[in-house]
Structure formats: structure tokens, C-alpha cells
Amino acid sequence: MVSLLNPLKMVYATKRPKGKGKWYGIGIDIEKCIGCASCARVCKVENNVPNEPFYFRNWVEQYTITNDDEIIVSSPNGGIDGFTQPVPDEEIYKTFFVPKMCNHCAKSPCTQVCPVGASFESPEGIALVDQNYCIGCGYCLQACPYGCRYVDYDKGVIDKCTLCYHRIKKDLDPACMMACPTEARIYGDLNDKKSAISQFIKDNNCAVLKPQLNTESKLFYNDLSQEVH
Amino acid sequence: MPVQVKRLLIVFAVFIGLMIGLKVIFTPESWREYGAYRGYALTEIADKEAKYVQMETCVMCHDSIGELKDQGMHINLQCELCHGPGYIHIEDENVDMLIPEDDQFCVRCHAINAARPQDIIKQIDAEEHSEGEECIMCHNPHQPGL
Numbered sequence: 001m002v003s004l005l006n007p008l009k010m011v012y013a014t015k016r017p018k019g020k021g022k023w024y025g026i027g028i029d030i031e032k033c034i035g036c037a038s039c040a041r042v043c044k045v046e047n048n049v050p051n052e053p054f055y056f057r058n059w060v061e062q063y064t065i066t067n068d069d070e071i072i073v074s075s076p077n078g079g080i081d082g083f084t085q086p087v088p089d090e091e092i093y094k095t096f097f098v099p100k101m102c103n104h105c106a107k108s109p110c111t112q113v114c115p116v117g118a119s120f121e122s123p124e125g126i127a128l129v130d131q132n133y134c135i136g137c138g139y140c141l142q143a144c145p146y147g148c149r150y151v152d153y154d155k156g157v158i159d160k161c162t163l164c165y166h167r168i169k170k171d172l173d174p175a176c177m178m179a180c181p182t183e184a185r186i187y188g189d190l191n192d193k194k195s196a197i198s199q200f201i202k203d204n205n206c207a208v209l210k211p212q213l214n215t216e217s218k219l220f221y222n223d224l225s226q227e228v229h
Numbered sequence: 230m231p232v233q234v235k236r237l238l239i240v241f242a243v244f245i246g247l248m249i250g251l252k253v254i255f256t257p258e259s260w261r262e263y264g265a266y267r268g269y270a271l272t273e274i275a276d277k278e279a280k281y282v283q284m285e286t287c288v289m290c291h292d293s294i295g296e297l298k299d300q301g302m303h304i305n306l307q308c309e310l311c312h313g314p315g316y317i318h319i320e321d322e323n324v325d326m327l328i329p330e331d332d333q334f335c336v337r338c339h340a341i342n343a344a345r346p347q348d349i350i351k352q353i354d355a356e357e358h359s360e361g362e363e364c365i366m367c368h369n370p371h372q373p374g375l
Binding site for chain 1: 271281314
């Protein structure tokens with residue numbers, strides 16, 4: 001009923017809490033990522049993700065830009081199988097690793113398109129899937145511009161990164177955050193000015209993926225190159 | 230009012246009543262508690278079991294290894310990255326955790342790759358450096374400086 005009176009409210013999945021409520025954001029430092037894919041590996045174990053390729057809640061890609069301006073993207077089993085350089089050193093102009101995961105967007109397209117209301121954002125800003133309500137239509141899979149959802153064929157529902165909601169509620173860190181050996185991954189409360197993530201955004205030149213789609217992604221990359229799509 | 234209009238209004242009332250009744254019956258209890266979704270789903274998701282226990286829990290018992298690790302470059306590394314999740318072991322210490330001997334555990338991070346920053350991690354070419362020997366023959370994984 002409220003949404004009929006104020007249609008603008010429907011665009012935001014959850015309103016950012018003013019004052020004391022938590023509003024989770026994520027930061028990834030591309031300068032520090034060494035492409036070990038510990039984050040991808042640990043996530044699969046922690047969240048019972050099927051072990052086959054293409055079922056990922058988060059994964060790592062290697063971007064190689066050659067001297068001829070060719071962009072090569074490689075992600076062997078999401079990075080879990082180890083990266084090999086596609087071209088020898090002399091031909092590389094620049095190369096780096098980009099870990100990707102659910103961006104937990106504030107204006108997430110995935111929550112807007114769900115026909116039953118199984119895809120939603122928690123009050124803290126974490127995009128979640130209600131697996132007991134999901135009908136498995138896959139519309140959210142198509143809607144997500146970052147490609148971070150997958151079908152859990154055993155249950156017939158959609159699954160995705162939950163920012164380890166079950167761990168956050170027990171005062172543990174999300175699996176991928178604790179696994180990173182170089183501390184390239186940070187998460188925290190964007191409403192708290194003293195949190196690590198707020199400091200990360202202030203100290204670094206941060207960018208988000210696909211800003212033109214206006215998803216208000218809360219995953220901030222440091223040192224993100226324009227070739228990353 | 231003509232009788233047809235009255236009959237139509239009765240039919241409308243029946244159908245609208247049916248729709249409202251079905252909506253009341255079938256809407257889950259926690260619907261709209263926080264937003265347009267089942268509020269109970271938050272509890273269901275939060276109740277899942279956490280598998281990785283994190284380093285602080287490991288060193289509560291394995292404190293000597295923890296101190297050894299604190300002296301070397303692997304100080305920030307989580308134990309469970311190589312040893313697997315610890316949630317079973319902390320309940321029943323007789324259940325062994327994974328003891329990695331394969332080189333793949335080391336090569337994952339230390340293999341030479343142009344995208345890896347040289348100042349953050351030492352890299353080696355696996356065949357040239359060790360010539361077929363295992364990494365742990367020469368390096369202590371808890372304190373690689375030894």
C-alpha cells in the first residue's frame with residue numbers, strides 16, 4: 001500500500017539506515033590482490049557451493065592488456081585452478097587480477113525483478129535469497145549485470161553470495177575476507193565513519209563496476225582500470 | 230437499482246472477498262516485517278553453520294605453532310587456508326584436519342605471474358626453483374624464513 005503512494009520507494013531495495021543502523025559495503029584493493037583465489041576456494045567450502053566450474057559466489061579474473069591493445073580475460077575455474085600467463089612478459093602492457101563477487105547493490109536490479117519477493121535486501125544492505133520462497137525462475141540471474149548468481153540444481157532455487165550473513169551474525173568475518181592473505185578485501189559498515197571500509201574509500205581512488213547501469217553497487221575497487229567490464 | 234446491477238455487485242463482492250481471504254491465508258507470517266519479503270528468511274539464513282573458525286580459535290590450543298607463525302612472513306595467513314575448515318575438529322579433537330604435503334598449496338600464491346606485484350609476494354618458477362623436490366623439504370610452512 002505504501003508503495004502505491006510513493007512509487008520512488010520501490011526503486012531502492014532497502015533504504016539506507018540513518019544514524020545507527022549498519023549499512024554494509026565491500027572494498028577490494030586490486031593493487032594487493034595476488035590472484036591466489038583463496039577467497040573463491042574458501043567460499044565454496046563454507047557455503048556448500050557445487051565444485052564444478054561456473055558455480056561461483058565469488059571468483060577471480062586475470063586481465064592482460066597486451067602491447068597491441070588486446071584485452072585477454074582468463075579465469076580458469078574462477079582462479080581456483082591457478083593462473084598461467086596467456087602471453088609472455090614482453091608482450092604485456094599491464095596485467096592484474098580482479099576478484100569479483102556480488103556487489104550488494106543499493107538499487108539492485110535483482111531485487112526489483114523477483115516475481116515472488118524471494119530476492120531481497122536485508123535492512124543492513126545485504127542482498128539475499130529466500131530459498132524457501134524462491135521458485136527458481138532465474139529472472140534475477142538474467143537481471144544481475146555482474147553475473148554473480150547461479151542455479152542450485154539440487155534445490156531448484158537460486159543461490160548467491162550472502163556476504164556470509166550466517167558468519168556476520170556470529171561476529172565472524174565473511175569467509176573470503178578472512179581468507180585473503182594480503183588483506184586486499186575489506187568489508188564493514190559504511191555508516192560508521194571510523195570503519196575500515198569508510199577509511200578505504202577515503203584513502204583510495206575507488207570505482208565500481210558498470211557505474212553506467214546505476215545499480216549503486218557497494219563494492220568499491222581501488223585502482224580499477226577502465227578495461228575491466 | 231436494476232436487478233442486474235445488484236447481482237453484479239454481489240458477484241463482485243464474492244470475488245473480492247475471496248481474493249482478500251486467500252491473500253490473508255496465504256501470506257506468510259513475517260511478510261512485510263522489514264520489507265517486501267519474508268522476515269523469517271533472515272533468521273533462516275543467519276542460522277546456518279559456520280565452517281571456518283579463524284586463526285584466533287586455532288591458536289587457543291595450538292599456541293606454539295601460532296607463535297612460530299608470528300615470527301615469519303606468513304603471519305597474516307589463516308591456518309585453515311591450507312588445513313581446511315576447522316568446525317569439526319574443534320568439536321571433536323580426534324578428527325584430524327588436512328595436513329597438506331602437495332606443492333600445489335604453495336604454488337597457488339608463489340608461482341611466477343606478471344600480475345602478481347613483486348613487492349608483495351616472492352615468486353618462483355616451480356620447476357627451476359626446486360627441480361622436482363617438494364617445497365616442505367626445505368621450507369617450514371609455518372615460518373618460511375627458517
